Structures are given as structure tokens and as C-alpha cells.
Amino acid sequence: GAGVSQSPRYKVAKRGQDVALRCDPISGHVSLFWYQQALGQGPEFLTYFQNEAQLDKSGLPSDRFFAERPEGSVSTLKIQRTQQEDSAVYLCASSRTDRTAYEQYFGPGTRLTVT
């Protein structure tokens, strides 16, 4: 595709609800990343996939957060039993190779508000 797309763009959830955020990376990109960005802060790394393998999930804040990329393309970030502190913009990025240190292309983000 032309760029990284994310859906939904906005999500309002009541505390305790489960949410699923989708990321469509650029076609053919090997690496996929999820970040969480709180208001006024820089993005914080959550997790990283190389194809379908989740190689790094050290940034996931709790076991309520789960990410998958079963076929090595589309990825879903799931948050169970949402809490107010989960309110943030969730950014997805992809990178064309599995080599280190290449630029990442970011999607527009999903703004999650937990009420």
C-alpha cells in the first residue's frame, strides 16, 4: 500500500472493555512495531515483529496487552480490561528489512480514550 494504515482512528472504550487495534503495514515490509504515545510525550516502544515472529515484547506494560501478526503482514494490538491509564495514541510502524537501523514508516495512530 501507499503507507501504513491503522484502524480505527479513534476509539472510546469504557473501563473494563476489551479493544483491538489494527495495523496494515506497507506491503512487503518485514518489520512491524507498536508504540504508545501519551499526551506531550514521545512514543514509547511496545513490541516488535519480524515477519510473524514477535521478537521483542519488552515494552508491553502489562499482561493485558497482547499483539499478534499471524501471517506476517497485518497486526493487531489487543488490550484487555482497559484502564484509564491506557488512554493514549497507539502508533504502528513498519520497516522494509530485518537489518538493523533502517527508517521506520509510521501510521496515523489510533487515539484510545478509556472512560
Place this chain on the structure above:
Amino acid sequence: SQQGEEDPQALSIQEGENATMNCSYKTSINNLQWYRQNSGRGLVHLILIRSNEREKHSGRLRVTLDTSKKSSSLLITASRAADTASYFCAPGVTDKLIFGTGTRLQVFP
């Protein structure tokens, strides 16, 4: 931590002036990337400089890297109102990017 710390936190200039932002980091790195984020276009990669490079140019952007001081700078020349955004550095040794809190640049017409 590989986190970059940007300085200043906020910068206001007039169109046509130059803007300089600095980044310091703590560990040895293989490369350092700069990104820009504004409400219109989201987070966009600007430039990547590798640890064996000292300076790199891209259009009106000039990035320097001093690995002995663990610091980098981003210079935007002849700034435009459209350059108004937050600028982040992301030092790293892997694909995992660790962003700082950014420099918020305001360019007044």
C-alpha cells in the same frame, strides 16, 4: 538506556531564521535517527546518521553526530511555518527506537 534527550524543550522563531535542536544520549550507538511529528502528517522520518558519520545533509536539514560527546544536533535552515512540529531524536543499536520527549518548534510567519 538509549533514550535521547532533546534540548531545548521548546523553541520559537520567525520564518527565515535557522533552528537548532540538540540531542544527548547515554550509550554507544550504531546510528541515530531524527523524526518530526505534527498533527497533519503524523510521525515522519527525517534523517538517519550512522555512528561512523559526522555530518549529513538533506535539503534544509543538517545533522551532526559527535559520538565522543554522545550528542547530535539538527539544524533547520531558512525555516518555514510548515516546519512547526515536534522533533524527536532516536538513538539506537537495533530497530527499536527509544524516543525522547522532543523539541517543540514553533515557526511564526
